[in-house]
Amino acid sequence: MIVFLPYGRRLKASKNETLLKVASKGGIEIQSLCGGRGLCGRCKVIVREGNENLSPFTEPEEKILTKKELLEGYRLACQTRVIRKREIKIEIPAESRLDKQRLLEEGVERSIQLKPAVKKIVLTLRSPTLKDVKPDVERLLEKIQEKTGREPKICYETLKSVPLALREGGWTVTITLWLEKEVICVEAGERKRGIYGLAVDIGTTKLAVYLTDLESGRTIATASDMNPQILYGEDVISRISFISEKISNLKILQRTIVKGINNLITEVCNKARIKNSEICDMTVVGNTAMHHIFLGVPPKYISLSPYPAVIGSSVNIRARDLGVKINKGAYIHVLPVIAGFVGADAVADILATGIHESKEKSMLIDIGTNTEIVLSDGKDLYACSCASGPAFEGAHIAHGIRAVEGAIERV
């Protein structure tokens, strides 16, 4: 049996069949320009498990694959034959796929009142003299207090940039203030350019980011991809099992999702032609397992009765502490979770739809790899969740097709 990732398709293989053939018989289209002669190098796949059940490298593979690719387990699907019919796991990297996963990333935007957590303020200070040698940071904080009436702290990374910014800007700087209580960025001179925020949805299967202009409230670019953790299990339970094997696996899954988010950040920044450092705020939602893994918090016990979460309240954490590449001083706000299996994504659903303010009986259904249902009786909210991936996302389906190009999307 060969499992093809990231689709989760399990296909039977005959002895001596090439991986390209097996995939193609099962409806999985891998790029191939040379008709399987090992010349074009378009059908690269990665062997994740069961290498010992495959034929040895061929001459074309040794010629086409780079040393780095060889170390990472790459093969050419047209050259690699099944020699033993055991369990084999093959990943088809994005560049080798003919189809493209169709992911929903648009939605209806509700009009809301803008109240961003970050704002920019331009300040002009008096330079120090021999009679007034107040230190740079105290000089800046005093000016902020004078202008805003607030007494914010300054974050350590930002503090380091103060002396140069003050002098480069001729004692005029633009500060970015987070929740009126912390200076998270100090730039030389007047920086009137926009200030951006990022909303991130970590789904079990899908990862989506939305770049927002915090002055206008407009979503100016979106990007999405498969959740790259899918290599380590298709559903939350199998990923939690993977982590339970060895605690270092938690780091692997955390790094995988952070890397996926960073890729999408690069994509939206390129689309909007801004720099990563211009993103000064970020909000993350996900089910409880995705939430815990993103934070590097062990999710083991949410899969064991009585299924308690590790942390329920919202978390503000510095982007750089997680390796997320936005402004160095920026915080990531992670929404609260409701229970072990009703996560921050459900909280976001509630806020986005406003069901919590509804006076009528209403129901909210969020169908994904896990489906969450929230019922309002006009007063209280009741929430529950269950796995729906196998039915709706096409994992392990024998007939039919996943939401890829070629499937019917609209009639």
Next chain:
Amino acid sequence: MIVFLPYGRRLKASKNETLLKVASKGGIEIQSLCGGRGLCGRCKVIVREGNENLSPFTEPEEKILTKKELLEGYRLACQTRVIRKREIKIEIPAESRLDKQRLLEEGVERSIQLKPAVKKIVLTLRSPTLKDVKPDVERLLEKIQEKTGREPKICYETLKSVPLALREGGWTVTITLWLEKEVICVEAGERKRGIYGLAVDIGTTKLAVYLTDLESGRTIATASDMNPQILYGEDVISRISFISEKISNLKILQRTIVKGINNLITEVCNKARIKNSEICDMTVVGNTAMHHIFLGVPPKYISLSPYPAVIGSSVNIRARDLGVKINKGAYIHVLPVIAGFVGADAVADILATGIHESKEKSMLIDIGTNTEIVLSDGKDLYACSCASGPAFEGAHIAHGIRAVEGAIERV
């Protein structure tokens, strides 16, 4: 002219003389068991500057020096000859020195009232049930509030360890609380063992650490060494010049001092037979330049009129953000500085002597590479500082000897 570091001795060399000979004529004793025949490998030195003015490697050197040592610029002093009388800088690493720098690390202890910033509290929680699935962290924080009346936060690194600690300890844990406002450590079960603090003095020339039992207030181990930054300049001005050349040099000097502190931490922990992670608090003092460099804050402007410091107030920073190897959640408290050239060390002097509480005219003098003088008129304090290294620490002296073994210490 050859400069021998870390002594700062400048010695004249004749053409064709070995480094061992030059050092020995100048009273600097380098280990040598084989009498300069290149057999024992004890006279290793490191060439820091002027390599082109020295003879090529000899056969014994190629035999004795490891590849790593070659890459780091090591030579055997007995094999290396001066071929051009230009500027050469040679470092004598600790293991090659015959003498040992004598550093003062004892002092008079004043009796003070103990009020440590950290304390341990043992808590026993009820385990979650299907009727009470409160998340682990909220469960813990609620118990803390119940027991202490405080509502502390929990630090992110510590948060990750909560689920395992709770279950390993059978729902009994020992928490470490910082300033009653943050949980910085959670350990499984009852941990009655001591809680330790570290005082660190970063002198321009000398680095000293004092390990303190925060329950008894006793200093239980001390260790000191030369400030390893001395390789990059003997006084603060030359180190600031080094940083002003290239901003990445600031990172080099910061890492150097952190590495030096980590070495001394290992030393005191070994002496006291405790683990690094048992140190849950740390206080650092130093003159303004050492203070800024330790924090990674550019010190350039404190050497330029009107000599403003970058930050004057005290700083609490997480040890792990600086790479200091004590408890992961522990904070480092850096004392405030008074001005560009009157630093946190002077503040510590004032606090330690209590001169600020004195009703009489009194004077405090701290002689080091820089000397600070504080005068009290019974009401106000006046402070100043000047460089005294060349006079008192033996830098560049032509006659006499530095405070090394062999110098008269007591009669």
